[in-house]
Amino acid sequence: MDRESHTNSGPFLLVLAVLLVLQGCSEPIDNSVESVAANSTLEPLFATVIREPPVPHGVRAVAPNGEEVSLQCNACHSVRAHNLKSASAVDLDEFHQGMHYQHGSLTCVSCHQPDDGYSSLRLADGTSIAFFESIQLCGQCHGPQLRDYEHGAHGGMTGYWDLTRGGRERNHCLHCHDAHKPAYADFQPVAPPRDRFAPANHHAESSEAFHATSGLGDSHHE
Structure with a gap:
């Protein structure tokens, strides 16, 4: 009797299993990926301070009475017509003679x-800004550098990455770049590191080769 009941229920269980499988397949599968923004809930407790740039506050000159004074730019530039096409230090026949200028095709103005x-x-739109706000001016042409600067990957920094622990101090563009000649001059890197597994005279040969290619071997000390 028991064997017959198991035999009769077998087809029923098989049909039930197939129906359950088909019901599961009919439901759509969600393959979307949930995106979770990396957003910190901690508010900064300290500020990021940009060091004051070395901007001119005036030009030192000697007054008729022999006293040293500081003159504003317009004290001299207002007495002569502006050369709106000047784009070279060669044109400086009175003011700022000896200045090195190499900044693309930009003119003074x-x-x-x-x-x-x-x-x-x-x-670029003619808006006037103070000298210490020159980062805005630099960023008009040097966008990638400004982007990296704002994210901490360009320019020097001291302090904390985590502003909940302490403050941060950043360099200004002018601490590293000359405004009139911003590109770094080419330079010879230092000698290669010493290989401790190389023969004893290998380091001496590398140093001699380095000085020969850099021109340092021809220098004379007086």
């Missing part, structure tokens, strides 16, 4: 505001 006697800087 590409960055300096002639409307106020060069006492401020000017953005």
